[in-house]
Amino acid sequence: GQNIDQPTEMTATEGAIVQINCTYQTSGFNGLFWYQQHAGEAPTFLSYNVLDGLEEKGRFSSFLSRSKGYSYLLLKELQMKDSASYLCAAVDSNYQLIWGAGTKLIIKP
Amino acid sequence: GAVVSQHPSRVICKSGTSVKIECRSLDFQATTMFWYRQFPKQSLMLMATSNEGSKATYEQGVEKDKFLINHASLTLSTLTVTSAHPEDSSFYICSARDIEGNSYEQYFGPGTRLTVT
Numbered sequence: 001g002q003n004i005d006q007p008t009e010m011t012a013t014e015g016a017i018v019q020i021n022c023t024y025q026t027s028g029f030n031g032l033f034w035y036q037q038h039a040g041e042a043p044t045f046l047s048y049n050v051l052d053g054l055e056e057k058g059r060f061s062s063f064l065s066r067s068k069g070y071s072y073l074l075l076k077e078l079q080m081k082d083s084a085s086y087l088c089a090a091v092d093s094n095y096q097l098i099w100g101a102g103t104k105l106i107i108k109p
Numbered sequence: 110g111a112v113v114s115q116h117p118s119r120v121i122c123k124s125g126t127s128v129k130i131e132c133r134s135l136d137f138q139a140t141t142m143f144w145y146r147q148f149p150k151q152s153l154m155l156m157a158t159s160n161e162g163s164k165a166t167y168e169q170g171v172e173k174d175k176f177l178i179n180h181a182s183l184t185l186s187t188l189t190v191t192s193a194h195p196e197d198s199s200f201y202i203c204s205a206r207d208i209e210g211n212s213y214e215q216y217f218g219p220g221t222r223l224t225v226t
């Protein structure tokens with residue numbers, strides 16, 4: 001079966017760094033997305049990785065290891081507005097997104 | 110670019126009535142649109158995949174006769190919740206994939222919050 005695992009909830013301090021992990025098992029693999037979702041709003045795109053390695057985009061970076069079926073989202077210099085759910089989604093062989101349950105990130109002052 | 114709109118953003122209806130939700134890609138063409146449902150504090154649940162000019166593909170457990178999907182053009186898909194019940198109250202989100210895009214990114218609409226009384 002296809003499965004995406006990510007922690008349910010994480011807490012971090014404003015100004016700090018946090019890493020949100022995601023492991024996936026899919027039939028075929030065509031890349032992995034990270035989306036941010038604030039409560040009551042639709043998800044917004046953060047990153048897409050299809051090759052191994054780290055991709056940096058401002059305060060946010062995303063890493064992928066295809067051999068390990070593993071990705072992480074790294075958030076630096078945390079701000080209160082970063083409090084949100086972070087969704088990991090893998091693209092399977094049918095080019096469908098397989099969604100994780102999301103990680104709720106709580107930022108404390 | 111890549112803006113997706115949904116209408117209405119919020120709707121309250123009485124049990125037994127039908128509600129139509131529109132999803133439009135405003136600045137791109139989308140052969141494929143997706144309909145999701147999200148209950149409070151839960152992740153997105155894909156309901157169906159909508160392809161322009163053909164029947165939608167529904168996920169297991171989603172009643173196709175209750176959730177009618179029409180993808181009549183490359184920029185519009187509609188979801189009609191028929192004979193709505195209180196348990197259908199949820200956040201409905203559509204997304205679209207750019208026909209000319211070279212990735213599988215889905216662009217999301219702002220969502221429609223449905224409350225059935």
